[in-house]
Amino acid sequence: MSEEKLLEIKDLSVAFRKNQVTTPVFSGLSFDIYQGETVCLVGESGSGKSVTAKAIMRLLPTDSVSYPEGEIRFNGQDLLSHSEREMEQIRGDQIAMVFQDALSALNPVYTIGTQMVDLIRLHAKEKLSRRQALAQAKKLLAQVDIRHADEVVKQYPFQLSGGMRQRVMIAMALSSRPRLLIADEPTTALDVTVQSNILKLIRQLKEQFGMTILFITHDLGVVYEMADRVLVLRQGELVESGTRDEIFTRPRHTYTKQLLNSMPRIYFQEQTELP
Amino acid sequence: MEQALLEVSHLSKIYKRKGGPDFSAVKEVSFSLSKGEALGIVGESGSGKTTVAKMVAGMLPVTSGSIMLDGQPVESRRSKDTKRNIQYIFQDPVSSLNPRLKIKDILAEPLKLYFKLSGESLDNRIHKLLDDVGIPKSYQDRYPKELSGGQCQRIGIARALAAEPSIMVCDEPTSALDMTIQSQILELLQELQRSRGISYIFIAHGLEVIYTISNRVLVMKQGEVVETGATTQVFHSPQHAYTQTLIQSIPKIELPYFEY
Numbered sequence: 441m442s443e444e445k446l447l448e449i450k451d452l453s454v455a456f457r458k459n460q461v462t463t464p465v466f467s468g469l470s471f472d473i474y475q476g477e478t479v480c481l482v483g484e485s486g487s488g489k490s491v492t493a494k495a496i497m498r499l500l501p502t503d504s505v506s507y508p509e510g511e512i513r514f515n516g517q518d519l520l521s522h523s524e525r526e527m528e529q530i531r532g533d534q535i536a537m538v539f540q541d542a543l544s545a546l547n548p549v550y551t552i553g554t555q556m557v558d559l560i561r562l563h564a565k566e567k568l569s570r571r572q573a574l575a576q577a578k579k580l581l582a583q584v585d586i587r588h589a590d591e592v593v594k595q596y597p598f599q600l601s602g603g604m605r606q607r608v609m610i611a612m613a614l615s616s617r618p619r620l621l622i623a624d625e626p627t628t629a630l631d632v633t634v635q636s637n638i639l640k641l642i643r644q645l646k647e648q649f650g651m652t653i654l655f656i657t658h659d660l661g662v663v664y665e666m667a668d669r670v671l672v673l674r675q676g677e678l679v680e681s682g683t684r685d686e687i688f689t690r691p692r693h694t695y696t697k698q699l700l701n702s703m704p705r706i707y708f709q710e711q712t713e714l715p
Numbered sequence: 716m717e718q719a720l721l722e723v724s725h726l727s728k729i730y731k732r733k734g735g736p737d738f739s740a741v742k743e744v745s746f747s748l749s750k751g752e753a754l755g756i757v758g759e760s761g762s763g764k765t766t767v768a769k770m771v772a773g774m775l776p777v778t779s780g781s782i783m784l785d786g787q788p789v790e791s792r793r794s795k796d797t798k799r800n801i802q803y804i805f806q807d808p809v810s811s812l813n814p815r816l817k818i819k820d821i822l823a824e825p826l827k828l829y830f831k832l833s834g835e836s837l838d839n840r841i842h843k844l845l846d847d848v849g850i851p852k853s854y855q856d857r858y859p860k861e862l863s864g865g866q867c868q869r870i871g872i873a874r875a876l877a878a879e880p881s882i883m884v885c886d887e888p889t890s891a892l893d894m895t896i897q898s899q900i901l902e903l904l905q906e907l908q909r910s911r912g913i914s915y916i917f918i919a920h921g922l923e924v925i926y927t928i929s930n931r932v933l934v935m936k937q938g939e940v941v942e943t944g945a946t947t948q949v950f951h952s953p954q955h956a957y958t959q960t961l962i963q964s965i966p967k968i969e970l971p972y973f974e975y
Contacts, residue, residue, distance in 0.1 A: 484893040602760070631759035632922060636964035658894060661923070661966030688970055697975035702898035704923035706950055706965065 445513075446620060446652050447473040447496070452510035454488075454495050465491050466676025467509065473620070478646065478653040480663045480684075482699070483673035489656045492673070493622045496654075497537055498527050515619065533563050536613035540625035542605035546597040552608055553577060553593030556615070563616040580611040584641055603634035610641065617649060624656045639665055660703045664688060672696050718786055719747035720914055721771070721882060726780035728766050728938075740766045742938045743780070748882065753908060753915040755929030755946065757922060757961065763938040764918045765886055771916060772803045772884045785881075799829045802875035806887035808868035812859040818845075818870055819855035825877040844873040848903060865896035872903065884916045889924060901928055922965050926950055934958045 453467040466488050473479050481489050494500045496512055498519060512519040514535065519527070539545040547555055556577035561568050568576070574593065581589035584607040597605055606626060613621060623642065627635040639662065646653055655666050663670055663684070670687040672680040672695065680693040691697050728741040741763040748754050756764045769775035771782060773793045782789040789797055805811035812821055822841045826832045832840055842852050848869040859867055868888060875883050885904070889897040905928060907913050919925050925932060925946070932949045934942040934957065942955040953959045 484895065631920060632964040633759060633960055636966070639966070659966065660894075661968055664968040665966045688968065691975055698895060700975045702895040704898065704901065704921070704927040705968065706923055706926045 444475040445472045446475045446515060447654075448511070448513040449492075449496075450511045450513070452495065452512060453508045454491055454500070455506050455508055457504050457506060462506070464508075464676075469510070469676070469678055471671055471678060471681060473652060473654060475619075476646075476650050476652055477668040478655055478666050479669045479671060480655045480657060480667035481671050481673060482656075482658060482660065482663055484658060484699075486675070487673040488676040489658075489673055490624055491676075493537065493624050493654065493656055496622065497531055497535060498522070498524075499531075499537075532559070532613075532618070533616045534618055535620045535622065536616065536618035537622045537624065538606070538609050538613050538626045540628050542602070542609045543597055545609060546605065548597055551594055551596055552600070556580070556593070556608075556612055559612055560615050576615070577611075580615055581608070583614065583645070584608075584611045585637075586611070601634075602630050603638065606630060606634075606638055607641070610638070610645075614645065614649075618651070620652045620654065622654045622656070625658070626655075627662065628657070628659070635662075642666070660700065672699065719783075720750045720752075720785060721748040722783040723747070723767075723771065724781050724783075726767065726770060726782070727778045728763070728770060728775070729778045739938050741770070744933075744935075744938075744940050745780075746933055746940070746943065748914050748916065750881070750914055751908060751912040752931065753917055753929045755917045755919070755925035755932045756935060757919070757925050757932060758935035759961075760920070761937075762935040764935055766938075767935070768803075768884045768886050768916055768918055771882075772801050773798060774803065795829070799825075799878045800880050801882045801884060802878050802880040804868075804871050804875055804883060804885040804888045806890055808864050808871050808888075808891060809859060811871055812867055812874075814859055816858070817855065818850075818857055818859070818862075821859075821870060822855075822874055822877055825874060829878055840877070844877055847876060847907075848873045863896075865892050865900065868892060868896075868900055869903070872900075872907075876907070880913065882914045882916065884918075886918045887920065888917075890919065890921065897924070904928065922950075922961070934961065 449469060449471050452469045454465045455462045456465055481492065483489050507520050519530065553574060557570050557573040560573040560576050577593060578589040581592055586592055586607055600608065627638050630638065645651060657663060667684045669683055670681065671678055672693065674695050680691065680696045687696065691700055724745045726741060726744045727739065730738045730740060732738055744767055746754065756767065758764050766775065770777050776791065784797060784800060819841050822844055823837055826837055826840055841855060845852055845855065850866060850869050889900050892900060901924065908915065917925065917928055929946045932944065932946050933940055934949065934955065936957050942949060942953065942958045949958060950962060953962050
């Protein structure tokens with residue numbers, strides 16, 4: 441982990457507008473993400489986790505969402521002052537996102553190969569033929585441990601299992617070597633065994649490419665496995681932030697304590713200490 | 716030995732497929748459930764957990780095998796009393812309630828059907844049920860959409876309780892809920908287990924939840940039971956290779972236990 445800030449969020453306010461009534465989702469949200477670290481954003485539904493992620497990507501609907509105050513600085517540039525065209529250069533290229541529901545994030549009527557080739561050609565620095573892009577797609581699939589990439593590129597999303605679809609999503613997110621990967625509940629819909637493989641994969645890729653990760657989850661077990669630092673969000677307010685060990689051993693805010701107490705736990709530690 | 720409340724033996728579910736081999740969703744599953752016991756069923760998606768639960772609850776016809784309730788065989792056409800005795804709690808708390816009915820009417824249905832309650836005794840019973848699950852009486856005139864997910868699940872539990880069952884089959888009852896709400900619902904279910912001796916068949920993919928609530932665990936894989944035993948035994952010294960993988964996959968918080 442370096443001292444260089446990759447993402448700085450300063451006093452950010454996000455407001456939803458409906459029928460001329462403006463409702464603030466949150467105001468005054470500030471946090472930084474340093475180059476190469478994994479930051480977990482935790483909180484319950486409605487706490488603003490996903491809104492934060494989408495605000496960074498500027499994926500919130502422009503006709504009903506406004507950013508009355510604050511800054512989102514990525515790599516020194518203020519994303520909020522970017523035009524839609526400039527954002528397109530950032531999205532997918534420098535910041536990529538993996539969603540919870542891979543099935544609905546993939547296009548159901550195109551094969552995996554077609555979708556990946558289009559994406560790779562769109563972000564390619566020089567012109568690529570479809571054949572070259574397909575070769576790259578297979579290489580990416582191999583990176584996320586898909587062994588029979590030749591078959592997978594010919595398949596449609598519905599033909600793949602949940603874990604495989606999530607791998608494809610991660611492969612697509614990695615296609616442009618993003619500096620920041622935002623993973624919004626990427627394993628919530630998956631079985632534990634599959635979840636454990638995907639988490640391992642994300643950790644490996646992080647080490648391999650020095651990626652910075654913003655990981656959104658409500659599962660504290662996953663947080664403990666993934667996070668360098670943890671941000672606790674409640675009703676649009678950042679109630680506590682700290683290193684993983686600070687949060688898990690010395691939580692200060694009552695809400696963090698409440699969250700930690702409510703998690704069902706399996707006490708492996710106690711058991712192993714028994715004779 | 717005390718007679719088991721529920722005795723399931725060699726339960727199988729086979730789906731016929733046109734022009735292809737038949738698909739066995741559940742293969743020869745046997746287990747028993749005593750009064751006041753919570754049996755957790757774990758396994759990955761497609762392992763047949765829900766199929767077993769639905770067959771036990773009578774929501775899915777059985778291909779072969781038998782179910783005995785209180786020593787009596789359960790017929791494929793269930794008696795009203797058998798239906799009353801085994802109640803089901805669904806994963807999606809909101810869509811499992813009729814959106815066109817007020818809360819009091821949702822709760823009135825089983826009370827009228829099974830106990831022929833009406834008038835004041837019906838109202839009193841509804842108030843008592845709401846009280847049991849920690850929902851204010853004033854909510855009885857609301858519609859499900861006016862309640863939060865956790866509140867809807869409490870209503871789902873109250874509706875099951877209305878039938879005064881001996882067994883509640885809970886299929887991922889907390890998966891759609893936030894963690895703090897999940898722990899409240901689990902506490903409510905445990906409290907009902909203690910106070911009324913209700914038995915549970917509990918399905919969850921969250922193994923921590925199963926660990927918290929179950930006395931005994933059934934591990935399923937591809938329609939078969941691969942391991943069964945007391946919860947602590949299965950979690951702390953899993954025997955079958957699949958159970959071991961499952962347990963190893965749980966994201967672990969490697970800290971000794973303490974209350975925060």
